[in-house]
Amino acid sequence: MGRYSGKTCRLLTMLSLTASFFVVEIVVGYLTNSIALVADSFHMLSDVAALIVGFASVRISKWQTEKNTYGWVRAEVVGAMANALFLVALCFSILVEALKRLVTFEEVENPKLLLIVGGMGLLVNFIGLALFHNHGHSHGGHSHGGHSHGGHSHGGGGATDHNHSQGHGHSHSHGHNHRHGDGDHHGNEEEKKALVKHTSANGVIKPVASEISQDEEAGDDESVKIIINDTSKEELNNIDIDIDNPRVAASAQLNMRGVFLHVLGDALGSVIVVISALVIWFAEGDWRFYVDPAMRVTYISYNLSFIACITFSSSMVMVMIIFSTTLPLLKESGFILLQTVPSHIHVSEIKEKVEKIDGVLAVHELHIWQLAGNRIIGSAHIRCKNLQCYMKTAREIRDLFHHEGIHSTTIQPEFTAVRIHTL
Amino acid sequence: MILFCYRLIFSEKASRNIFLFLLLNLSFAFVELLYGVWTNSLGLISDSFHMFFDCTALLAGLAASVIARWRASESFSYGYVRAEVLAGFVNGLFLMFIGFFIFSEAVERILEPPDIHKHERLFIVSVLGFLVNLIGIFAFQHGHGHSHGGGRHHGHSHESHGHSHESHGHSHGGHGHSHGGHGHSHNSAKASQSQIMQGVFLHILADTLGSVGVIISSSLIYYFGWIMADPICSMFIATLITISTIPLLRESVGILMQRTPRELDHVLPGCYQRVGQLEGVYSVQEPHFWTLCTEVYIGTIKLEVAVNADTRYILSQTHNIFTQAGVRQLYVQVDTAPM
Numbered sequence: 220m221g222r223y224s225g226k227t228c229r230l231l232t233m234l235s236l237t238a239s240f241f242v243v244e245i246v247v248g249y250l251t252n253s254i255a256l257v258a259d260s261f262h263m264l265s266d267v268a269a270l271i272v273g274f275a276s277v278r279i280s281k282w283q284t285e286k287n288t289y290g291w292v293r294a295e296v297v298g299a300m301a302n303a304l305f306l307v308a309l310c311f312s313i314l315v316e317a318l319k320r321l322v323t324f325e326e327v328e329n330p331k332l333l334l335i336v337g338g339m340g341l342l343v344n345f346i347g348l349a350l351f352h353n354h355g356h357s358h359g360g361h362s363h364g365g366h367s368h369g370g371h372s373h374g375g376g377g378a379t380d381h382n383h384s385q386g387h388g389h390s391h392s393h394g395h396n397h398r399h400g401d402g403d404h405h406g407n408e409e410e411k412k413a414l415v416k417h418t419s420a421n422g423v424i425k426p427v428a429s430e431i432s433q434d435e436e437a438g439d440d441e442s443v444k445i446i447i448n449d450t451s452k453e454e455l456n457n458i459d460i461d462i463d464n465p466r467v468a469a470s471a472q473l474n475m476r477g478v479f480l481h482v483l484g485d486a487l488g489s490v491i492v493v494i495s496a497l498v499i500w501f502a503e504g505d506w507r508f509y510v511d512p513a514m515r516v517t518y519i520s521y522n523l524s525f526i527a528c529i530t531f532s533s534s535m536v537m538v539m540i541i542f543s544t545t546l547p548l549l550k551e552s553g554f555i556l557l558q559t560v561p562s563h564i565h566v567s568e569i570k571e572k573v574e575k576i577d578g579v580l581a582v583h584e585l586h587i588w589q590l591a592g593n594r595i596i597g598s599a600h601i602r603c604k605n606l607q608c609y610m611k612t613a614r615e616i617r618d619l620f621h622h623e624g625i626h627s628t629t630i631q632p633e634f635t636a637v638r639i640h641t642l
Numbered sequence: 643m644i645l646f647c648y649r650l651i652f653s654e655k656a657s658r659n660i661f662l663f664l665l666l667n668l669s670f671a672f673v674e675l676l677y678g679v680w681t682n683s684l685g686l687i688s689d690s691f692h693m694f695f696d697c698t699a700l701l702a703g704l705a706a707s708v709i710a711r712w713r714a715s716e717s718f719s720y721g722y723v724r725a726e727v728l729a730g731f732v733n734g735l736f737l738m739f740i741g742f743f744i745f746s747e748a749v750e751r752i753l754e755p756p757d758i759h760k761h762e763r764l765f766i767v768s769v770l771g772f773l774v775n776l777i778g779i780f781a782f783q784h785g786h787g788h789s790h791g792g793g794r795h796h797g798h799s800h801e802s803h804g805h806s807h808e809s810h811g812h813s814h815g816g817h818g819h820s821h822g823g824h825g826h827s828h829n830s831a832k833a834s835q836s837q838i839m840q841g842v843f844l845h846i847l848a849d850t851l852g853s854v855g856v857i858i859s860s861s862l863i864y865y866f867g868w869i870m871a872d873p874i875c876s877m878f879i880a881t882l883i884t885i886s887t888i889p890l891l892r893e894s895v896g897i898l899m900q901r902t903p904r905e906l907d908h909v910l911p912g913c914y915q916r917v918g919q920l921e922g923v924y925s926v927q928e929p930h931f932w933t934l935c936t937e938v939y940i941g942t943i944k945l946e947v948a949v950n951a952d953t954r955y956i957l958s959q960t961h962n963i964f965t966q967a968g969v970r971q972l973y974v975q976v977d978t979a980p981m
Contacts, residue, residue, distance in 0.1 A: 249753065257753060268742075286902045288930045293899040301735060308695075308739040315691045318865040556898050557724040558934070560717045567716060584973075586719045590900065598942055598973040607951050610978060629942035629973040634954050 220530045227477070230274040231484070237267050240343050246337060256336060258316065259492055263340065266485045272298050273478035280591075284514055292591040293556075295474040300552040307485055307593030313488070315433045317534035325568075332616045334500060337492035344486035351479040372592055398515055475600075487537040495530045558588040561595060564623060572619055578603055578612040583633070587625060597625040601634040657707040660842060664700040667693060667695040670774055674767055686764060688747070692740070692852070693771075699736050699845050703729050703838045710838075710935070726837050731894035734887050737848055740882040748876035756974070765860040778846040778935050782839060817856040833849025836936050840890050855879040888977035900932040902928050903939050909967045915941075916963050921950025931969065942973040949978045 241263040248256030276298025282291045289473055482543040560566050573582050583600040590596055597620055603609040620628045652658050654962035671693035679687030706729030714721035855875040893904075902910065914926050924946040930940040941964060947956060953976055964972050 257750055258746075261749075265742070287899060288902060288928075289900045289932075291899060297731075297895060297898050300731075304732060305739070308736060311695060311698075312743060315688065318687075318691075366771075417661075430648070522810070540669050553728065556728055557718065557722065558720045559718060566719065584971075588720070600973070605976070606976070609953075609976070613975075629944065629975045631973045632953065632976055634957075 227274065227277055228490055230270055230277065230478070233347045233350055234267065234274060235271060236343050236346065240340060243265060244340070247336060256333065258342065259337070259488070262485060262488055265305065265309060266481060269302050269478060269481040272301050273474055276474050289590055289594075289596075292594065296552050296555050296591050299473040299477040299548060300556060301543050302474075302481055303549040303552060305550070306438055306477075306480055306541055309481075309484060310541050310545075313534055314538055317531050330482070331496075331500060333497035334493060337489055337496055341486065341489040343480060343491055344489050348479075348486055351475060376397070377477070408537035416469065445516045446575060473548065473555075476548055477552075480541070480548060483544070484537070484541040487540065491530065491537060494533060498525070498529055504624040555589050555591065560587050561589045564585045564595070564625070569619070569623060572599070573599070573616055576619070577613050578608045579616070581633075590627075593624070594627065595625045598629040598631075600631045600633050606632070652866045654711075655721075656839065657704060659781050660700060660704045660707065660838075663781060663842075663846075664697060664704060666774060666777070667700060668697050670771065674771075678769070682892065689767065689771075689773060692743075693849070695740065696735070696849055697844055699733050700842060702732050703842045707731070707838050720934055723938065727894050727897045728931075730837035730890055731898060733845060734836075734891040734894060737841075737844055737887040738884055738891070740848060741880040741887070744876050744883070745880040748873035751873045751876070752870075757838075762854060766813060768853040768856035768860070772850060775846050775850040775853060778851060779843070782843045782846060792918065799896055801833065814851075837894060844886055844890060846906045847886065851879050851882055865962050896936070897933045900930075902931050903933045905937075906931060906939065906967060906969070913963050913967050917945070917960050920956055920959055922953075924948065934971075937968075938973045939969045941969045942975070944975040944977060945951070946977050946979045 241260050244256055244260035244263060250604055276294040279291045279294040284291070352639055388568070554562075566585060566587060569587070570582055570585055573579060573585075580604040583602070585597070585599045587595060587597040599616075601612065601616065603612060611631050613632070616630055617628055620626075652661075671690050674690035674693060678690055706725040709722045709725040712718075712722045817842055855878070859872040859875040862868050862875075896904065910929070910931065914929065917923060918926050928945040929941065929943045929948060930938060934940050943960070945956065945960070947953065957974055957976070960974050963973055
């Protein structure tokens with residue numbers, strides 16, 4: 220599987236950059252005996268860890284194993300949550316360090332070196348920010364499918380990077396049958412134009428599925444045929460079609476958001492290091508011009524408390540920023556993990572609609588939850604009169620669910636004579 | 643609202659214990675902080691912050707044990723029981739952070755060895771902390787479950803008889819669990835706390851180890867003057883903590899990833915076979931089994947049956963088969979195979 224998409228490529232580059240910088244910082248810190256540098260290097264290490272978590276979740280979510288019947292898609296949500304928690308712990312440790320420095324003054328021996336290394340760290344972080352800033356905000360009108368094998372898939376028209384195409388012949392294959400029920404949100408036009416991009420190893424983006432058409436012949440079964448351009452069989456299994464769904468925040472985005480926030484936090488940390496180095500350098504520089512010892516002493520102490528104030532307040536500001544940006548991520552991933560009904564789905568409405576269907580006597584145990592990203596799973600007990608009745612209504616219920624975006628449904632029939640206790 | 647929470651906390655022994663221990667830890671941390679500020683000892687201050695961090699973990703466990711008992715609502719159709727798994731996960735992660743933090747501090751201390759005199763003060767405080775944590779270990783010993791199947795909480799089942807299911811608003815199987823024939827009557831209230839308890843216990847254990855580490859290294863320094871002992875001990879303790887957290891993390895991550903429950907790994911294939919052998923069933927498709935929280939399993943399965951099959955019989959038999967395996971909530975979809 221040596222295919223590296225945009226996402227994993229970015230993660231890897233950032234990872235290697237940060238890791239090498241960590242080594243540089245800790246070596247320099249050890250050589251110059253500067254605690255501040257060593258402490259900052261451990262911050263970098265935590266960054267590396269966050270990136271590893273992000274990278275691992277992206278890769279893990281594509282695994283297929285027997286034991287995880289739903290696949291490992293949840294990995295990205297778990298990774299996002301882990302990163303969010305990491306950030307909270309980081310906030311805490313920054314706070315502790317700031318308080319410690321308030322209590323005791325740390326002798327900074329070589330501010331110029333600190334400035335240089337801090338500046339380089341800031342540069343590295345800016346690169347990271349540039350790499351990941353697309354994922355910094357939860358896109359309102361855009362979502363990525365839960366599995367996208369590699370690159371970003373942009374649904375609908377309007378994405379500008381569909382221009383690459385390679386002259387591969389069409390090969391029709393029913394690799395993936397997807398039911399599209401939400402007609403009222405997106406016309407069939409857009410469904411047809413949905414492109415699935417696939418970045419190959421050399422970085423060329425090629426459209427994998429160029430056409431999604433509705434199969435007229437299938438009759439009731441609204442299955443959709445996807446025409447795949449020249450892809451091997453195994454890739455077909457992993458391709459999900461991305462439909463413009465403004466309502467659901469995709470898990471992949473969640474994960475990347477966690478990584479982005481971490482890089483942001485680290486950037487802020489480097490900013491603080493640079494600021495404090497500047498202040499110290501400037502203060503020490505000025506001090507040298509003072510001859511009078513009494514003045515010198517008071518000037519030093521004035522500067523020290525000034526420095527302490529600045530570093531402390533900037534640390535506090537940084538902690539506030541990081542915390543406030545992490546909280547929504549934490550909430551979102553937490554809700555998914557708690558098996559909450561996704562916010563855009565109204566369970567009672569759905570229940571009413573199902574009950575109105577002809578042949579449905581009662582609905583029990585309706586559970587709808589989000590696996591990750593676009594994959595919403597639902598299950599219910601339906602009481603019907605007999606098997607034929609059930610088969611008919613099951614179809615309608617499934618269509619109703621598809622309409623709402625719930626694609627994996629399990630509907631258990633309950634027949635009037637026998638009541639099955641599941642509790 | 644507060645009164646309601648208060649009642650919830652104290653109604654169950656587990657959460658009561660956590661709450662009391664939290665108070666103990668919190669007061670100890672405050673005392674340590676004040677003492678450290680007063681004597682201007684950096685080591686004490688940082689240790690008190692470590693204790694505060696521990697308290698947040700305890701708080702998470704407490705919150706989870708309370709939240710897990712809230713009634714199911716429209717958005718939370720399964721109730722809030724997953725909070726327990728999340729708490730275990732959060733605790734596990736925080737423990738890893740603490741291990742990492744201790745390790746980095748130890749490395750820093752190699753660079754700049756701290757003042758030995760202040761170390762004596764730290765020694766006294768560590769001994770006190772050790773005693774406090776010992777209390778915690780005894781109190782939460784039943785939480786020390788390396789969850790292997792049903793082999794846990796042996797000696798302390800008497801504690802939980804008082805709990806009944808009155809506090810359960812949600813309908814997940816709590817009626818006399820029997821692990822496929824075991825004599826244990828695990829009270830589900832207690833069973834569902836096990837993840838939280840495990841996390842809390844591990845946290846206390848980590849704290850104890852930390853105190854032990856300081857005691858050992860201080861005595862080593864005192865008797866042998868071997869200053870390197872301090873960071874080395876810390877690093878050792880940090881690795882111990884990290885290693886001890888791994889089982890908890892694996893379990894909670896597995897549950898959160900909707901993995902097939904480990905406890906059912908060996909019985910499920912047999913169940914599929916038995917269902918497949920039922921009259922009229924052609925095939926078993928798309929089985930999905932996952933853990934909601936400790937010992938509550940949910941499954942969905944699709945059966946392809948013949949048109950003239952006795953669906954009611956098939957459904958009830960399937961339910962029986964899986965109930966024997968321990969899955970109480972099962973959704974069986976029936977599809978007629980085209981002839």
